[in-house]
Amino acid sequence: xxxxxxxxxxxxxxxxxxxxxxxxxxxxxxxxxxxxxxxxxxxxxxxxxxxxxxxxxxxxxxxxxxxxxxxxxxxxxxxxxxxxxxxxxxxxxxxxxxxxxxxxxxxxxxxxxxxxxxxxxxxxxxxxxxxxxxxxxxxxxxxxxxxxxxxxxxxxxxxxxxxxxxxxxxxxxxxx
Amino acid sequence: xxxxxxxxxxxxxxxxxxxxxxxxxxxxxxxxxxxxxxxxxxxxxxxxxxxxxxxxxxxxxxxxxxxxxxxxxxxxxxxxxxxxxxxxxxxxxxxxxxxxxxxxxxxxxxxxxxxxxxxxxxxxxxxxxxxxxxxxxxxxxxxxxxxxxxxxxxxxxxxxxxxxxxxxxxxxxxxxxxxxxxxxxxxxxxxxxxxxxxxxxxxxxxxxxxxxxxxxxx
Numbered sequence: 001x002x003x004x005x006x007x008x009x010x011x012x013x014x015x016x017x018x019x020x021x022x023x024x025x026x027x028x029x030x031x032x033x034x035x036x037x038x039x040x041x042x043x044x045x046x047x048x049x050x051x052x053x054x055x056x057x058x059x060x061x062x063x064x065x066x067x068x069x070x071x072x073x074x075x076x077x078x079x080x081x082x083x084x085x086x087x088x089x090x091x092x093x094x095x096x097x098x099x100x101x102x103x104x105x106x107x108x109x110x111x112x113x114x115x116x117x118x119x120x121x122x123x124x125x126x127x128x129x130x131x132x133x134x135x136x137x138x139x140x141x142x143x144x145x146x147x148x149x150x151x152x153x154x155x156x157x158x159x160x161x162x163x164x165x166x167x168x169x170x171x172x173x174x175x176x
Numbered sequence: 177x178x179x180x181x182x183x184x185x186x187x188x189x190x191x192x193x194x195x196x197x198x199x200x201x202x203x204x205x206x207x208x209x210x211x212x213x214x215x216x217x218x219x220x221x222x223x224x225x226x227x228x229x230x231x232x233x234x235x236x237x238x239x240x241x242x243x244x245x246x247x248x249x250x251x252x253x254x255x256x257x258x259x260x261x262x263x264x265x266x267x268x269x270x271x272x273x274x275x276x277x278x279x280x281x282x283x284x285x286x287x288x289x290x291x292x293x294x295x296x297x298x299x300x301x302x303x304x305x306x307x308x309x310x311x312x313x314x315x316x317x318x319x320x321x322x323x324x325x326x327x328x329x330x331x332x333x334x335x336x337x338x339x340x341x342x343x344x345x346x347x348x349x350x351x352x353x354x355x356x357x358x359x360x361x362x363x364x365x366x367x368x369x370x371x372x373x374x375x376x377x378x379x380x381x382x383x384x385x386x387x388x389x390x391x392x393x394x
Contacts, residue, residue: 080376084256084349103254122374124374124376124377125375126374126375138367150372152372152374153369153370153371154289154368154373155295155369156369158370159367162289165291166281166285167281167284169279169288169309169313171308172309172311172313174318175276175319175320176319176322
């Protein structure tokens with residue numbers, strides 16, 4: 001289980017469609033080198049001046065969520081391709097150019113993830129990465145969000161169909 | 177990708193020419209063996225047009241796709257076989273060569289559940305591989321040529337080539353040991369009942385890679 005630092009929780013990435021942001025902007029520095037995009041928290045984002053507003057009760061949390069709106073500007077669908085010690089690599093498809101199907105590799109620090117996303121972090125897992133604006137109590141700030149998809153499980157019928165398909169196809173293959 | 181800097185002139189009949197086209201990660205290699213005989217190794221697509229680059233290259237230099245005599249798939253990673261089925265479809269006279277492990281029943285059974293490309297954004301190398309096998313079957317171009325260590329898959333006689341030399345294509349891998357290791361690796365990918373679906377994880381190692389030798393022989 002990777003260790004998440006206190007500041008990582010303050011990055012404000014929430015899970016399953018909800019979104020929370022620190023009192024100050026949850027902006028990221030995004031730099032692109034060849035096909036690899038590195039994302040690091042902004043210096044002004046993790047300093048001592050940044051304080052997260054943590055709702056204490058369920059009703060406060062609900063109230064806070066109701067006041068928070070996320071407006072995505074750009075979205076990617078990603079597949080986890082590699083797990084590193086303190087990061088993971090995702091093969092990302094720009095959803096605005098989905099039909100082209102080309103992938104870029106992006107390295108995400110594990111500190112960008114909330115604790116409850118960690119069990120879903122496996123090679124092959126699917127997630128969506130959105131960058132845009134979070135509007136909290138009328139204040140707009142730059143923000144980024146990672147949401148892992150909760151996929152259905154393989155069913156017996158699917159596996160049997162696939163096995164039949166593979167068996168039929170392999171019978172048609174011959175070798176010189 | 178643009179073709180601006182690349183010569184539009186076809187290689188001369190007595191020239192052996194090798195052209196590498198690609199984005200820097202996953203390329204297509206096109207070799208002219210002489211007298212208008214070509215081979216293609218792997219495939220990728222033009223990012224703008226989405227067409228296989230080999231076919232665009234032939235169109236660019238006004239060469240005929242049906243003069244391709246062999247297509248080799250070095251391995252099954254997404255970035256090396258994208259557009260391979262379309263290329264095979266256009267190159268009607270080409271034989272197909274890959275490692276025997278790529279169409280073994282064990283391998284196909286492991287990856288078949290992952291072939292559904294509509295599930296996620298992005299291409300799937302598995303879908304492309306299945307499309308290639310279907311195309312070979314439907315167009316009556318079985319059997320596949322098996323890539324193995326020190327195996328000659330093409331031999332063109334000197335009399336058939338304008339440069340007067342014999343031209344040979346050899347595969348130098350994968351070895352039996354590499355194929356065994358490959359089966360051990362893909363064994364971990366077998367989907368289990370009630371296990372959460374995921375995309376086929378990318379393979380860290382390239383155990384089935386087909387090393388190819390193009391040789392002009394005196």
